[in-house]
Amino acid sequence: MTVGQGDTGSTGRQPYEYVIIGGGIHGTCLANYLLADGGYSHDQVRIVEPRDELLASFERKARQCGMETLRSTFVQHIDTEPFSLESFAEGAGREAELVATDDYPSRPTLDLFLDHARSVVDRADIDDCHRQTRAVGIDESGDSLHVETPETRLGAGRVILALGLGAEPTRPKWATGVSEDAPVTHVWNDAFDPSAAAEFDGETYVIGGGITAGQLACTLSERTSVTLLSRHQLETALSEADPYWLNWRHLERELHALPPGSQARHDRIRTARNDATIPPYVERRLDEARDCGPLDVRIGEIVCAHAIENGLLLRFADGTTDSNAQVILATGLDPVPEHPLVRTAAESLSLQRGTNGFPVLDDRTLAWQRSDGGTSPVYVSGALAEPSVGPFARNVIGARRVAERLLDPPDHAGSGRAIPRSSGTS
Numbered sequence: 001m002t003v004g005q006g007d008t009g010s011t012g013r014q015p016y017e018y019v020i021i022g023g024g025i026h027g028t029c030l031a032n033y034l035l036a037d038g039g040y041s042h043d044q045v046r047i048v049e050p051r052d053e054l055l056a057s058f059e060r061k062a063r064q065c066g067m068e069t070l071r072s073t074f075v076q077h078i079d080t081e082p083f084s085l086e087s088f089a090e091g092a093g094r095e096a097e098l099v100a101t102d103d104y105p106s107r108p109t110l111d112l113f114l115d116h117a118r119s120v121v122d123r124a125d126i127d128d129c130h131r132q133t134r135a136v137g138i139d140e141s142g143d144s145l146h147v148e149t150p151e152t153r154l155g156a157g158r159v160i161l162a163l164g165l166g167a168e169p170t171r172p173k174w175a176t177g178v179s180e181d182a183p184v185t186h187v188w189n190d191a192f193d194p195s196a197a198a199e200f201d202g203e204t205y206v207i208g209g210g211i212t213a214g215q216l217a218c219t220l221s222e223r224t225s226v227t228l229l230s231r232h233q234l235e236t237a238l239s240e241a242d243p244y245w246l247n248w249r250h251l252e253r254e255l256h257a258l259p260p261g262s263q264a265r266h267d268r269i270r271t272a273r274n275d276a277t278i279p280p281y282v283e284r285r286l287d288e289a290r291d292c293g294p295l296d297v298r299i300g301e302i303v304c305a306h307a308i309e310n311g312l313l314l315r316f317a318d319g320t321t322d323s324n325a326q327v328i329l330a331t332g333l334d335p336v337p338e339h340p341l342v343r344t345a346a347e348s349l350s351l352q353r354g355t356n357g358f359p360v361l362d363d364r365t366l367a368w369q370r371s372d373g374g375t376s377p378v379y380v381s382g383a384l385a386e387p388s389v390g391p392f393a394r395n396v397i398g399a400r401r402v403a404e405r406l407l408d409p410p411d412h413a414g415s416g417r418a419i420p421r422s423s424g425t426s
C-alpha cells in the first residue's frame, strides 16, 4: 500500500509531519511541544497509542504501586512553561498538594500532576491527535516513512519512538517455572490490583529494592502483613541523578565527548543514575510501617518457589523457608532496546545499534543514525534516548530535553521550528 492509500495527514496524499509512537508522558509532552511551539497543526501530528487514553500507562503504574507524590519537582511536567503546574495549583486552590521537601523544591501529589497533565491535553486538544492502535513496524519508501499498525499504514515525514521504560515485566528465573495459577504476580501486570492483593490470607512478599517496591510495600502494609525482600541493603537518594545532568553543557562534556554507542557512555550513565534507591520520604514511610508492626524488611533472595494448597512454599538463599505466602515482583521492566518495535525498525531501516542494543543517535538532533553513517528521520525519546539525553532521559524532564533538540537543535538555534526533513535525512 502506498502512502496515499493508507492513513495520511491533512493534505490528502501528504504524510503526517510527525507520527509519535507511544502516548505516554513523553509522547504526549512532545505532541504538546510540536503543537504549541513547533507551529504544527493537529492534522500534521499523530500519536499512535493502544490504550484508550493518553498518559494511561503512567497513571496505571503509579496507582498500582501506591505512589502518593512525584519524586521529581513541580517544574517537571508535560507543559512548555516551567511554572505551568504551579500556576495550575494556585488557580485551583491546591497549593497544599505541592509537598515541601527538605533541601529540594516541592513535589506535586500524583493527583495534582495528573490533573495538570490532563488540563494540558484538554487545552491543546491533544486527544485529537490520538490514534488508538499499536505500531507493529516501520518501513520506508521514497521520501516517506510508514508506520504499520494492524489496521492501516500511517505515512510520516518523521517518526518519534516514545515507547516507555520497557515492553515486558522482568521476572527472576525462579518465578518462571511456577505454575500459572500460583500467587506470583508483577506490579506492572495490567491485571494487578493492589486492593485484591491485600486480601491474601498469608504473608505477602514484595520483591525489589527500589522506590516501586518501597511504595508498594508501604501501601499493602496498611492492610496486610508484608515482607519487603531486597537483594541489597536499602539505599536512599532524593533524585534519580545529580541535577547537573539536566544541563546540555554538562551532557556534552561528560557524555557526548565519549564515542557514540560505546560501553563507556553506557557505564557513565549507569554510574550517574541512582537506580534501585528509595527517596528519604519513602524511607520514612517504611520506617513508620516497620515500627507499627505489619512490615518487615529482609535482605535476601528467593531461590525457588512451589505452589501449595494455601499459597507458595518459598526457599531463600540462606536456606530458610516460608509457606502460605504470595509474591509480588517489583523487579522492573526488561530494557526498552529489547522492545520488538526497536528491533524491527532497526532491521527494516538499517539503523545503527550500540552497546546493549541502544540506538546510536546524532547528539545534536537525536535522529537515529543509519548503519551507513547517515541520519534517518526516526527520533527517540524516553529511556531509549539515554545515550544522548543522559541519566534523566527516561524521566518527565527528559521529554522536554528531547523537544528542545527537535525544535531547536544547536546548529539551527532560534529557528523555532523543527529542521526540515530534507536536512535530517541522509
Ligand SMILES: Cc1cc2nc3c(=O)[nH]c(=O)nc-3n(C[C@H](O)[C@H](O)[C@H](O)COP(=O)(O)OP(=O)(O)OC[C@H]3O[C@@H](n4cnc5c(N)ncnc54)[C@H](O)[C@@H]3O)c2cc1C
Pocket: 021, 022, 023, 024, 025, 026, 027, 048, 049, 050, 051, 055, 056, 057, 058, 061, 062, 065, 067, 069, 070, 071, 072, 076, 133, 134, 135, 136, 162, 163, 164, 165, 212, 341, 381, 382, 383, 394, 395, 396, 397
Ligand atoms: C511508578 C512510576 C513513577 C515514576 N515517577 C516519576 C517521577 O516522579 N518523576 C519522573 O521524572 N519520572 C518518574 N517516572 C519515570 C518516567 O517519568 C515514567 O516512567 C514515564 O511514564 C515515562 O514516560 P514514557 O512516555 O517514556 O513512558 P510511558 O508513560 O510508559 O508511555 C509509553 C507508551 O508507549 C506505548 N507503547 C508501547 N509500545 C507501543 C507500540 N508498539 N505502539 C504504540 N504505542 C506503544 C505504551 O502503551 C505507553 O502508553 C516514574 C515511573 C514509574 C513507573
